[in-house]
Amino acid sequence: MREALRGLTTRGRSFLAAAAAAGISAIILGERDLLRVAILLAALPLLAAAYVGRSRYKLACTRSLDPGRAPVGSSARVILRLQNMSRLPTGTLLLEDRLPYALGSRPRVVLERLGAHQASSVAYTVRADVRGRYPIGPLVIRLTDPFGLCELTRSFPSVDRLTVIPQVVTLPAVRLAGEYAGTGDSRARSVAVHGEDDAATREYRRGDDLRRVHWRSTARTGELMVRREEQPWESRATVVLDTRVYAHRGEGPTASFEWAVSATASIAMHLRQAGYKLRLVTGSGIDIDAAEATGEGIILDTLADVKLAQNGDISVLVEQVRRRSDGGLVIGIFGALTVPEAELLTQLRGNGATCIGFAIDSSTWVNLGPSERQEADREHSAAALALVHSGWRSVPVVHGSTLPALWPAAARGSSGFAWRAAMAETVSGVNR
Numbered sequence: 001m002r003e004a005l006r007g008l009t010t011r012g013r014s015f016l017a018a019a020a021a022a023g024i025s026a027i028i029l030g031e032r033d034l035l036r037v038a039i040l041l042a043a044l045p046l047l048a049a050a051y052v053g054r055s056r057y058k059l060a061c062t063r064s065l066d067p068g069r070a071p072v073g074s075s076a077r078v079i080l081r082l083q084n085m086s087r088l089p090t091g092t093l094l095l096e097d098r099l100p101y102a103l104g105s106r107p108r109v110v111l112e113r114l115g116a117h118q119a120s121s122v123a124y125t126v127r128a129d130v131r132g133r134y135p136i137g138p139l140v141i142r143l144t145d146p147f148g149l150c151e152l153t154r155s156f157p158s159v160d161r162l163t164v165i166p167q168v169v170t171l172p173a174v175r176l177a178g179e180y181a182g183t184g185d186s187r188a189r190s191v192a193v194h195g196e197d198d199a200a201t202r203e204y205r206r207g208d209d210l211r212r213v214h215w216r217s218t219a220r221t222g223e224l225m226v227r228r229e230e231q232p233w234e235s236r237a238t239v240v241l242d243t244r245v246y247a248h249r250g251e252g253p254t255a256s257f258e259w260a261v262s263a264t265a266s267i268a269m270h271l272r273q274a275g276y277k278l279r280l281v282t283g284s285g286i287d288i289d290a291a292e293a294t295g296e297g298i299i300l301d302t303l304a305d306v307k308l309a310q311n312g313d314i315s316v317l318v319e320q321v322r323r324r325s326d327g328g329l330v331i332g333i334f335g336a337l338t339v340p341e342a343e344l345l346t347q348l349r350g351n352g353a354t355c356i357g358f359a360i361d362s363s364t365w366v367n368l369g370p371s372e373r374q375e376a377d378r379e380h381s382a383a384a385l386a387l388v389h390s391g392w393r394s395v396p397v398v399h400g401s402t403l404p405a406l407w408p409a410a411a412r413g414s415s416g417f418a419w420r421a422a423m424a425e426t427v428s429g430v431n432r
Contacts, residue, residue: 005049012045012149048149051088058086061139061156063097069163069300072253072262075127076162078136082111083119090114094142095122100134103127103162113146128164129253131261131304136160165300166262171270171404174411176329176354201225205324236328237276239268240321241303243283244312247335250365256399257308260333260360263403265303267331272296279324283317284309287324314341321348331410332357332392337383346390355392356410359384364399 008016019041026035060083070076078097084090093111107124114120128134137159143152201217204224217225241264248257264280268290272278278290280299284306290299314337321330330353332345337359348355363376380396387394395409 005046007052007150007152008045008049009144009148009151011147012048015041015045015149044147045149048145048147051145052091052143052150052152058084058088059090059141059143059154060085061141061158063137063139063158063160065136065160065162068160069165069297069304070128071165071167072131072258073127073129073167075125077123077125078107079121079123080109080139081119081121082114082141084114084117087116089116089118091144091146094144096140096142097124098137098140099126102130102132103134103136126162128162131164131166131258131306133301133304134162134164136162163301163304165304166258166265168269168300169262169266169403171266171407173274174408176356176411201227235274235276236279237271238279238281238321238328238330239264239271240317240330240332240334241280241282241306242312242314242317242332242334243306243309244314244335245308245310247312247337247362248308248360248365249336249362254365256335256360256362256365259397259401260335260358261303261306263333263358265300266403267333268299268303269296271329271331272299276329281317281321282306283312283320285320287320314344318344318347322350328353330355333360334358335360336362336380337387338379339382339386342383342386343390345387345392349391356395357387357392358395358397358406358410359387360397361399 019038022034022038022041026032026038062081064079064081066077066079068076080095080097082093082095090113092113095107095109095111097107099106103126109122109124111120111122126136137156139156139158141154141156143154144150201214202225204213204226208226212226214225214227241260243257248255248260250256250258252258268278268280272290272295278295278299279288280290280302281287286302286306288298288302290296330348332348332355334357345355345357359380361376361380363373363380368376384394384396393410395406397406
């Protein structure tokens, strides 16, 4: 009740002031009728405060997001359902949901009075052009009585989160040579080399059954090795995202890093739909397996939060990938590379892995002078060729490139051919 009295509006306080003046006048003049008027003037704001104060503790609110995971640039619908849990009707309600700046201004919705145990729903839309997880709420409600004598503000504690994921584009179906882990191009070759009982080994990991230790390989390598349970023709892929801050240029949603994140998400979703056992590694320390049914959501949620790393280094990224390398297919989305950095990537070619690299020329995301542009193009071409010499299929990427157009180059037979074909397509696209 005290809080309700503090919520009296200017009109309500004026009623109380008028009641006090009328009461004093009635006592001085000895007018009982004037005293009755004073009592009536004082009773109205007090009754309004009691009415609003009672309604304050009898409201329930739920919020739902549709969808809860929205791509960049799309809209999400926020639905608020408010229910009056008391036997008394409410007055007019003003709803205001708190939003972060990236989702726009705070929506304000007027909801007419709710009857006893009545529920009503209102909705509004939000749109985000930047990846991330955004809190929505808490909801603030202003409760008023029909006469506008008292107004209270209630804040519901619940907060929901909208996950804005990178854009995922559909890729054409192509055959990726070397897609089977630990083999060349086919299951038949795998069986011919290894036999039906797979004797391939890998490094021991915490939790492995000690009965699977392969002592002959352990003695040869000097490290504890265990037999693999998987068959060598199981499709496995590792998607690597370069997060070095100095390797990317541009700002906001059109930066080269956002292109890389969107490409990573698109490739990962494409491979999962093709039945790959997927692993995602980033230069910022993220290393996740997405073999489970919920793997798609894990990948998208992870990429919604991924940021550029200030102290990123290619050697650290290579070591992180090699720590659990099981062969198969390795697809890297790299920012600007130097020749020594491209040569370091040859270390990922071990264990029969097939490596495909999308080499982003991030300098094309900014305006450079003629001499600077010539130097940047020369450095990018040298790094791309070094990547080819390291055994990678290099697919060059410039500003304006689209992943569906570049994707077929990843499936072409030789590394050099893939690089030359992709470069020709890229240059012709830029010239257009």
